[in-house]
Amino acid sequence: MIVRLVESREIAANTRHFVFEAPDVNEFYFIPGQFVSFTETIGGKQITRPYSIASAPDGNRFEICLNLVPNGFFSPLLFSMQPGDTLEMSQPLGYFVLRNPGRDAVFVATGTGVTPFRSMLKAYLGQGDTKEITLIFGVRYEQSLLYRADFEQLAAAHSNFHFQPTLSRPGPDWTGRTGHVQPHLLEAIGGRRDLDVYVCGLKLMVDDVRARLKSLGFDRKQIIFEKYD
Numbered sequence: 001m002i003v004r005l006v007e008s009r010e011i012a013a014n015t016r017h018f019v020f021e022a023p024d025v026n027e028f029y030f031i032p033g034q035f036v037s038f039t040e041t042i043g044g045k046q047i048t049r050p051y052s053i054a055s056a057p058d059g060n061r062f063e064i065c066l067n068l069v070p071n072g073f074f075s076p077l078l079f080s081m082q083p084g085d086t087l088e089m090s091q092p093l094g095y096f097v098l099r100n101p102g103r104d105a106v107f108v109a110t111g112t113g114v115t116p117f118r119s120m121l122k123a124y125l126g127q128g129d130t131k132e133i134t135l136i137f138g139v140r141y142e143q144s145l146l147y148r149a150d151f152e153q154l155a156a157a158h159s160n161f162h163f164q165p166t167l168s169r170p171g172p173d174w175t176g177r178t179g180h181v182q183p184h185l186l187e188a189i190g191g192r193r194d195l196d197v198y199v200c201g202l203k204l205m206v207d208d209v210r211a212r213l214k215s216l217g218f219d220r221k222q223i224i225f226e227k228y229d
C-alpha cells in the first residue's frame with residue numbers, strides 16, 4: 001500500500017517521530033507491537049526496512065520513530081521526507097505482541113526499541129485490567145528519553161503501570177536510575193518467575209537479557225523479543 005507523510009518532528013538528537021496516513025483505507029488495522037516495512041529503490045536497488053508502529057490504532061493514521069543511522073540507507077531517506085511525500089509499505093507484520101494479556105509483565109527497551117511499547121501501553125492501559133506492567137527504558141542521556149511525557153502521564157493515570165527510565169550517562173541533576181537496563185530488570189523480577197518479559201532494542205542488549213533470564217529459569221515462551229539489527 002502507499003502511505004503519505006503527514007508530519008515529522010525531532011524528538012531527541014538525531015531521532016524523529018513520524019506521522020503517516022494510509023489514504024486508501026478508513027481504518028489501518030494492526031496489533032500493537034507490530035511493525036511495517038517500507039520499500040524504496042535506492043541507486044537501482046530495492047531496499048526494505050521494518051519499523052515498529054509507535055501509536056495505538058487510530059483511523060488510518062499511524063506513527064513511527066527512528067534514529068538516523070550514519071551512512072545508513074533508509075533512515076536518511078525517511079529523515080529527508082517532506083509532508084505529502086509518499087512511500088510503498090507492507091501490511092503490518094510480526095509477533096512482538098502481548099501474548100498473555102492476563103499475566104504481569106516487564107517491558108525492557110533501549111533507544112528506539114521503546115516504540116512498540118508505546119503502542120501497546122497506549123492501546124491496552126485503561127481497558128480495566130489490573131495486571132502490573134513495568135517499563136524499564138535505558139538510554140544514554142536524559143534528553144534521549146523518547147516519549148518520556150507520554151510514559152509519565154500513563155504512569156500517573158494507571159497505578160498498575162510503572163515507568164523506570166535509566167541513564168547510562170546521567171547529568172549532575174538526574175536523581176533517577178542509572179546504568180544499563182539489566183540490573184533494574186533483575187530488581188523488577190525479584191524472586192518471581194510467573195512474569196512475561198518483553199525485550200526490544202539492538203541485538204547486544206536483547207541477547208544479553210535473554211541469556212540472563214534463561215539462567216534464572218525463565219521458560220523461552222516467557223521471553224518475547226524483537227531485535228532491530
Ligand SMILES: Cc1cc2nc3c(=O)[nH]c(=O)nc-3n(C[C@H](O)[C@H](O)[C@H](O)COP(=O)(O)OP(=O)(O)OC[C@H]3O[C@@H](n4cnc5c(N)ncnc54)[C@H](O)[C@@H]3O)c2cc1C
Pocket residue numbers: 035049050051052053064065066067069071072073074075076094112113115226227228229
Ligand atoms: C522488526 C524491526 C523493527 C524495527 N523498528 C525500528 C524502529 O521502530 N525504529 C528504528 O530506529 N529502527 C527500527 N528497526 C531498524 C530499521 O529497520 C533499520 O535497520 C534502521 O533504520 C537502519 O536502516 P538504514 O537503512 O538507515 O541503515 P543500514 O544501511 O541498514 O545500516 C544498518 C546498520 O545500522 C545498525 N542499526 C539498525 N537499527 C539501528 C538503530 N535503531 N539504531 C542504531 N543502529 C541501528 C545495524 O546494526 C547496522 O550496523 C527495526 C528493525 C526490525 C528488524
